[in-house]
Amino acid sequence: MLSIRRVPTVVSNYQKDEGEEGARRAGGCGRNCLNNCCLPGAKLPLYAFKKLNKAVSDVNLDVHENREPPVAFLDSLLLGEWEDRMQRGLFRYDVTACETKVIPGEYGFIAQLNEGRHLKKRPTEFRVDKVLQPFDGNKFNFTKVGQEEVLFQFEASEDGEVQFFPNAPIDAEHSPSVVAINVSPIEYGHVLLIPRLFERLPQRIDHESFLLALNMAVEAGNPYFRLGYNSLGAFATINHLHFQAYYLAVPFPIEKAPTKKIIKLDGGVKVSELLNYPVRGLVFEGGNTVDHLSNAVSDACICLQSNNIPYNVLISDCGRRVFLLPQCYAEKQALGEVSAELLDTQVNPAVWEISGHMVLKRRKDYEEASEGNAWRLLAEVSLSKERFQEVNALIFEAITSGDNGSGNAHGGQDPESHTHEKVDAIKKSSHPTMVAGTQECLVLQ
Amino acid sequence: MESQVGLIEQSFHSSYSFCVREALVELPDNFTITDPCMSGHPIVFASHGFLKMTGYTETEVIGQNGRIFQGPGTSRRSVMEIREAIREERAIQIHLLNYRKDGTPFWMLFHMCPVFNKEDGRVIHFVGVQVPILRKPRRLGSGSGRNGVDLCEEGSTGMHDVVYGSCRREVCSDSLLELDHVLARESPVDTTNRGCAYAGFEIEEPCEASDMEKRRAVTAINNILSVLTHYSELTGKLVCGKRCSLSGVGLPSSSLNISLGRIKQSFVLIDPYLPDMPVVYASDAFLKLTGYARHEVLGHNYRFLSGLDTDSLTLCQIKESIKMERACTVRILNYRKDRSSFWNILHMSPVRNASGKIAYFVGVQTEEACKKQEEHEMSPEMRQLSAVGAVKVAVRSSSMAAGSSRS
Numbered sequence A: 001m002l003s004i005r006r007v008p009t010v011v012s013n014y015q016k017d018e019g020e021e022g023a024r025r026a027g028g029c030g031r032n033c034l035n036n037c038c039l040p041g042a043k044l045p046l047y048a049f050k051k052l053n054k055a056v057s058d059v060n061l062d063v064h065e066n067r068e069p070p071v072a073f074l075d076s077l078l079l080g081e082w083e084d085r086m087q088r089g090l091f092r093y094d095v096t097a098c099e100t101k102v103i104p105g106e107y108g109f110i111a112q113l114n115e116g117r118h119l120k121k122r123p124t125e126f127r128v129d130k131v132l133q134p135f136d137g138n139k140f141n142f143t144k145v146g147q148e149e150v151l152f153q154f155e156a157s158e159d160g161e162v163q164f165f166p167n168a169p170i171d172a173e174h175s176p177s178v179v180a181i182n183v184s185p186i187e188y189g190h191v192l193l194i195p196r197l198f199e200r201l202p203q204r205i206d207h208e209s210f211l212l213a214l215n216m217a218v219e220a221g222n223p224y225f226r227l228g229y230n231s232l233g234a235f236a237t238i239n240h241l242h243f244q245a246y247y248l249a250v251p252f253p254i255e256k257a258p259t260k261k262i263i264k265l266d267g268g269v270k271v272s273e274l275l276n277y278p279v280r281g282l283v284f285e286g287g288n289t290v291d292h293l294s295n296a297v298s299d300a301c302i303c304l305q306s307n308n309i310p311y312n313v314l315i316s317d318c319g320r321r322v323f324l325l326p327q328c329y330a331e332k333q334a335l336g337e338v339s340a341e342l343l344d345t346q347v348n349p350a351v352w353e354i355s356g357h358m359v360l361k362r363r364k365d366y367e368e369a370s371e372g373n374a375w376r377l378l379a380e381v382s383l384s385k386e387r388f389q390e391v392n393a394l395i396f397e398a399i400t401s402g403d404n405g406s407g408n409a410h411g412g413q414d415p416e417s418h419t420h421e422k423v424d425a426i427k428k429s430s431h432p433t434m435v436a437g438t439q440e441c442l443v444l445q
Numbered sequence B: 001m002e003s004q005v006g007l008i009e010q011s012f013h014s015s016y017s018f019c020v021r022e023a024l025v026e027l028p029d030n031f032t033i034t035d036p037c038m039s040g041h042p043i044v045f046a047s048h049g050f051l052k053m054t055g056y057t058e059t060e061v062i063g064q065n066g067r068i069f070q071g072p073g074t075s076r077r078s079v080m081e082i083r084e085a086i087r088e089e090r091a092i093q094i095h096l097l098n099y100r101k102d103g104t105p106f107w108m109l110f111h112m113c114p115v116f117n118k119e120d121g122r123v124i125h126f127v128g129v130q131v132p133i134l135r136k137p138r139r140l141g142s143g144s145g146r147n148g149v150d151l152c153e154e155g156s157t158g159m160h161d162v163v164y165g166s167c168r169r170e171v172c173s174d175s176l177l178e179l180d181h182v183l184a185r186e187s188p189v190d191t192t193n194r195g196c197a198y199a200g201f202e203i204e205e206p207c208e209a210s211d212m213e214k215r216r217a218v219t220a221i222n223n224i225l226s227v228l229t230h231y232s233e234l235t236g237k238l239v240c241g242k243r244c245s246l247s248g249v250g251l252p253s254s255s256l257n258i259s260l261g262r263i264k265q266s267f268v269l270i271d272p273y274l275p276d277m278p279v280v281y282a283s284d285a286f287l288k289l290t291g292y293a294r295h296e297v298l299g300h301n302y303r304f305l306s307g308l309d310t311d312s313l314t315l316c317q318i319k320e321s322i323k324m325e326r327a328c329t330v331r332i333l334n335y336r337k338d339r340s341s342f343w344n345i346l347h348m349s350p351v352r353n354a355s356g357k358i359a360y361f362v363g364v365q366t367e368e369a370c371k372k373q374e375e376h377e378m379s380p381e382m383r384q385l386s387a388v389g390a391v392k393v394a395v396r397s398s399s400m401a402a403g404s405s406r407s
């Protein structure tokens, strides 16, 4: 087994150190959680978005019909609820009091000094060699957060119109998706989108959940509100399906990187390769409808998952562009292949770091932050050129085979099986370390 | 819309003398002028050439943001570059795919630059010139341009042309050239739906302007700037194309103005470090609520809203929470310019910049009489908090950039 030790991020005030958890849980817990004990009668705002049967890029055409652009409702709701939690003191620190700067240079990497985020937590062991792991109800998961940490329920509207209910009951049967705060925010508005909370899904992308995340970006309509996803083995710390999101009104370096078009899929989705960026990756954009884009990306993610390749996803530009980055840092770290100097910075290269937003824990690193340093760290995260080509071959097989993009053909069930077997063979021959099953390796920070 | 039209007139004539319009109309180029201080950063002037090129009428364009000319084939990376140039108040020259009113796409060389107030160095307008590009295949090696010139999305290698571009280009370059000639002659091609007609069609392939077209853009910008400069001399509010002094003391940069302008609610920013803590930003909704003009508000202490029957204890409470650097909500009797009074539910909160220090206090106003909440609406309290959040994001982010004018 390959694993690394790292300080887990405290995303909820109800998240105790592992071990403490589980021991101390009696019924009727009295802390207003989301389990059966506290759920009856509980209410939360509900935002139901309008499903779009068109491309995101066509959305701005609506201005002609309706000259005064409609208020960005989701955006306001999220900001308002988040500010409310801030004034109620639910966060571990005031993230707006954390120093942050754009590092001079061509790409404008962003550095934040955050000395408070990782305090008071013991390092925990994380298995990094399995991208898919079963849900474990004994570990911390989002059904254990307090209701006050949940901002609202988020779902597709049934009648095709935007709907808002300030006080909707939480109907566990109906399995709502919810948006909750991250009590250790890395920027203003840092939230977690938890698809179908009560289904207790493991961290694993499926078509329906990714479409939900993409719709949230579309619906927020703010190019500075991005969603991110970390797979297990690519620095997700909680094995309960979730996306993250926050506001940062500067461009991310990854968004500035030039791209080279590789292919245009049937549904109009353009897939390009990132150029001149330290981490190799793909960019998905366009598509005749939001569903086309969503399905293409989901197919690619599912392919990576079933081939046990850790990856990160960034949804940017109001859901118009999606970056997909397979990575191997945790594996290298577990195998002892990362330099002590890089490990010392304790930067965990998850989706935000890979996109160019570096959260640093030591003032020294913050003051010395340079484009060169950021670049060196991220270069360690990237797959090698050869490996990236191999992985691309798998992805392209997955996204060009099925009837990608043609709408609902995929449903939400177990969409993995169709790509699984044929690619497994290729994978085994090309990258033996990924299937090494028994190796034990611990990296202490 | 009525008030918007008024604001647009005002935007233009507060800086330039009356005849500026006539002088601009004389210019043959395709260009637009926008006002970053107005909510939504709308177009306040569009030249005849521009209207002819895009097929829109003047009334359809004035008051809109320039992004309405974009469509599915427009490179998002290029749009981001324009967004950032605006945020950083600098000029940019970039190739961009735009769409006419009838949905037909066309390539143009977009050249945009800020117009500064000579006195306080603040950006008062942006000028954008749109030079249509006569499309021809890009030659190897002609890829990278000078600073600020876009590398046509696909990077600067030029390799790409050979590997991916050439075969397709062989197939359709003829028809493309033909199409471009048609487009260049301004005769609408019969397409009803932008995107569909051209989906998968190589109109999206990057395209390079000739040196002549680039020079044309620069010349046009210079001509427009000299007209604006000339007509601003007459009003005494000189403008120029280069930032000539430090940004106005205490006033938010135009990039912050743009982000704040997106926030629809009534709010003001107060600078706690200036003597008497003056208002340094007031939203359009605030002006509408109180009846004051912007210049009557900026630089003045918030107390101009108080009057005879305003409770002095409440005023103390506000002062106290500013001193304690805390958020607070009060109910206060305020007076409009016409001296009519209203109950104001005022929420105040400190706002920090990128270095984590308090830069402003934001005050969000809600008129109590309007407090009837519809069943499916956000509560007024929540709406106030959302404005606070949006202001916090805007202030924090706009002071982050190395080149920002207020840090």
Ligand SMILES: Cc1cc2nc3c(=O)[nH]c(=O)nc-3n(C[C@H](O)[C@H](O)[C@H](O)COP(=O)(O)O)c2cc1C
Binding pocket: A223, B032, B033, B034, B065, B066, B067, B068, B069, B070, B079, B080, B082, B083, B086, B096, B098, B112, B126, B127, B128, B130
């Ligand atoms: C003076 C000026 C003129 C502009 N003209 C155009 C235009 O003709 N076509 C276009 O696609 N964008 C134009 N833009 C850019 C858009 O208005 C907008 O700034 C851009 O889409 C990026 O910002 P956004 O993310 O808010 O859309 C112009 C901007 C300015 C400041």
